[in-house]
Amino acid sequence: MKILVPVKRVVDFNVKVRVKADHTGVETANVKMSMNPFDEIAVEEAVRLKEQGAASEIVAVSIGVAQCQETIRTALAMGADRGILIETRVETQPLAVAKLLKALVERESPGLVILGKQAIDDDCNQTGQMLAALLGWAQGTFISKAKIGDGKAEVVREVDGGLESLVLKMPAVLTADLRLNEPRYASLPNIMKAKKKPIETLTPEALGVDVTPRIATLKVEEPPKRKAGGKVAGVAELVDKLKNEAKVI
Amino acid sequence: MSVLVIAEHDNAALRGPTLNTVTAAKAIGGEVAVLVAGSGCRAVAEAAARVAGVGKVLLADAPPYANGLAEPLALLIAARAPAFSHVLAPATTFGKNVLPRAAALLDLAQVSDISAVVSPDTFVRPIYAGNALATVRSNDPIKLITVRTSAFDPAPAEGGAGAIEEVPAAADPALATFSGQNLSKSERPELTSARIVISGGRGMQSGDNFKLLEPIADRLGAAIGASRAAVDAGFVPNDYQVGQTGKIVAPDLYIAVGISGAIQHLAGMKDSKVIVAINKDEEAPIFQVADYGLVMDLFEALPRLKEELEKAR
Numbered sequence: 303m304k305i306l307v308p309v310k311r312v313v314d315f316n317v318k319v320r321v322k323a324d325h326t327g328v329e330t331a332n333v334k335m336s337m338n339p340f341d342e343i344a345v346e347e348a349v350r351l352k353e354q355g356a357a358s359e360i361v362a363v364s365i366g367v368a369q370c371q372e373t374i375r376t377a378l379a380m381g382a383d384r385g386i387l388i389e390t391r392v393e394t395q396p397l398a399v400a401k402l403l404k405a406l407v408e409r410e411s412p413g414l415v416i417l418g419k420q421a422i423d424d425d426c427n428q429t430g431q432m433l434a435a436l437l438g439w440a441q442g443t444f445i446s447k448a449k450i451g452d453g454k455a456e457v458v459r460e461v462d463g464g465l466e467s468l469v470l471k472m473p474a475v476l477t478a479d480l481r482l483n484e485p486r487y488a489s490l491p492n493i494m495k496a497k498k499k500p501i502e503t504l505t506p507e508a509l510g511v512d513v514t515p516r517i518a519t520l521k522v523e524e525p526p527k528r529k530a531g532g533k534v535a536g537v538a539e540l541v542d543k544l545k546n547e548a549k550v551i
Numbered sequence: 552m553s554v555l556v557i558a559e560h561d562n563a564a565l566r567g568p569t570l571n572t573v574t575a576a577k578a579i580g581g582e583v584a585v586l587v588a589g590s591g592c593r594a595v596a597e598a599a600a601r602v603a604g605v606g607k608v609l610l611a612d613a614p615p616y617a618n619g620l621a622e623p624l625a626l627l628i629a630a631r632a633p634a635f636s637h638v639l640a641p642a643t644t645f646g647k648n649v650l651p652r653a654a655a656l657l658d659l660a661q662v663s664d665i666s667a668v669v670s671p672d673t674f675v676r677p678i679y680a681g682n683a684l685a686t687v688r689s690n691d692p693i694k695l696i697t698v699r700t701s702a703f704d705p706a707p708a709e710g711g712a713g714a715i716e717e718v719p720a721a722a723d724p725a726l727a728t729f730s731g732q733n734l735s736k737s738e739r740p741e742l743t744s745a746r747i748v749i750s751g752g753r754g755m756q757s758g759d760n761f762k763l764l765e766p767i768a769d770r771l772g773a774a775i776g777a778s779r780a781a782v783d784a785g786f787v788p789n790d791y792q793v794g795q796t797g798k799i800v801a802p803d804l805y806i807a808v809g810i811s812g813a814i815q816h817l818a819g820m821k822d823s824k825v826i827v828a829i830n831k832d833e834e835a836p837i838f839q840v841a842d843y844g845l846v847m848d849l850f851e852a853l854p855r856l857k858e859e860l861e862k863a864r
């Protein structure tokens with residue numbers, strides 16, 4: 303079984319993003335970029351499935367500018383076998399990404415697509431669900447456990463009330479939540495090996511997919527700033543302030 | 552304009568987030584209808600019909616909808632959506648799971664997690680863990696939207712007199728089966744709707760120590776939450792997590808205990824009215840957003856807080 307893992311290049315999770323002065327977006331020039339943390343978890347899960355013998359090949363896919371190659375290399379260093387870059391300068395929104403991925407699924411015929419549950423830049427949390435819809439496949443979203451069996455996947459999902467278990471028909475789309483696993487660090491030899499693994503470059507046009515954004519960003523602003531209040535000297539003062547000043551208890 | 556709200560429920564009762572979503576629907580304007588899809592869920596439809604501002608309830612009562620599985624439910628939503636200008640669901644794990652699937656079936660984009668309605672086609676949504684607010688316009692003929700419930704007050708559960716209309720089930724693709732759940736049981740208020748939340752972080756050191764928060768939560772009628780670190784360490788279950796990728800809360804009072812204040816945690820609580828931080832490290836970033844900061848070892852502070860609250864009765 304082949305596994306397809308879409309990996310997105312995003313502003314590193316440790317960077318405190320700044321809104322651009324002209325309010326068109328956030329500053330990304332000279333900002334550290336990394337693989338979306340949820341996608342690292344997705345790659346790790348795929349690699350573990352391969353190590354267990356449940357998968358035979360892992361294909362990492364990234365959609366965006368040429369530098370997404372670096373993100374793909376990270377996935378290759380973690381254990382993916384080859385990469386596909388769908389190169390475009392257009393801001394690809396989840397529906398467009400899902401359509402591109404569908405086109406790749408039709409070419410590659412994977413048994414499983416594992417995505418991150420959410421990209422930490424747009425915070426959309428849509429792509430996996432959309433891809434599953436376009437393919438007519440089962441979806442296991444926000445999963446913290448997956449057991450791949452014969453023609454079926456047993457998954458545990460993190461839901462608002464606790465945990466939920468589903469059995470999905472395969473092929474299926476899974477989206478990784480934080481507690482699915484702890485991604486490995488790529489070792490130096492693996493980083494070297496990854497440099498020799500192939501990356502194919504495609505375009506949305508070649509795949510026949512229209513990626514025109516459906517949603518226009520009119521402006522991006524900073525949220526209202528919270529001012530830090532003062533420190534209190536002790537617990538008694540805290541309770542007094544909450545009661546008589548803030549009047550919340 | 553006409554807005555369809557997808558109800559979240561457990562076949563017996565309407566869940567709170569549905570009420571906040573109705574308020575967002577009213578902010579868009581026009582008629583508000585609610586879709587109740589479930590199994591043996593007529594009581595839920597009746598409750599939805601009583602919500603103030605709801606004109607109509609569509610009831611799809613059939614076994615495939617029993618557990619909110621996305622595959623059959625998305626087909627049903629896609630079948631009903633063309634009669635509306637907007638389809639809204641709460642940005643809960645339920646809404647996030649099903650609505651994008653319906654959107655793709657209709658070849659429509661989705662606007663996720665809106666925190667304000669500017670006009671019927673323009674919305675505000677937080678991006679980058681709430682470090683930026685984007686104003687976006689959807690150019691699609693039907694707008695599919697998930698709603699950040701903490702940004703909209705709940706609609707009154709009583710006062711409406713909507714008509715209930717039964718609608719047929721859509722096809723059942725039978726792709727997934729529900730095989731069980733493990734839900735946290737608690738006598739305390741629900742995290743996302745509680746007026747007061749007290750959360751513990753890695754500084755709590757163990758699940759057992761979370762018991763120190765309980766008498767305080769009981770006294771204040773508060774919900775208990777946690778940071779990701781506390782959940783990952785296994786101190787408390789996953790549904791306690793507050794943050795960018797957990798629950799978004801905006802209570803009147805949020806008390807962060809032994810939590811450093813990472814961006815991803817702040818994303819889930821910085822819209823709280825009053826924030827209290829208890830941390831032994833006076834440099835902890837949580838103090839930059841706290842209205843009242845207490846620099847103290849939590850194992851000393853919590854028993855005292857319990858005592859002071861008893862006195863302040």
Ligand SMILES: Cc1cc2nc3c(=O)[nH]c(=O)nc-3n(C[C@H](O)[C@H](O)[C@H](O)COP(=O)(O)OP(=O)(O)OC[C@H]3O[C@@H](n4cnc5c(N)ncnc54)[C@H](O)[C@@H]3O)c2cc1C
Pocket residue numbers: 315339340422751752753754755777778779780781792793794795796797798808809810811812813814815816819829830831832835847848849850
């Ligand atoms: C993609 C992604 C998504 C994430 N999503 C979330 C999310 O949704 N929610 C979330 O919370 N995090 C999230 N995180 C994790 C986040 O970055 C932080 O790692 C996490 O919030 C830290 O939790 P903490 O503050 O409990 O732990 P720490 O950062 O370790 O802080 C512990 C604090 O406790 C204090 N302390 C220790 N002992 C005591 C004591 N005895 N008395 C008083 N104070 C004490 C310390 O001074 C310290 O400030 C996410 C991370 C990533 C990469």
Ligand SMILES: Nc1ncnc2c1ncn2[C@@H]1O[C@H](COP(=O)(O)O)[C@@H](O)[C@H]1O
Pocket residue numbers: 308309310311338340341363364365366394396399416417418419420421422424425426427428429430
């Ligand atoms: N441009 C992209 N390239 C590769 N994968 C992507 C891209 N955009 C989204 N994804 C995948 O879809 C997941 C969810 O993204 P989103 O729906 O934008 O929150 C991510 O975690 C990735 O796995």
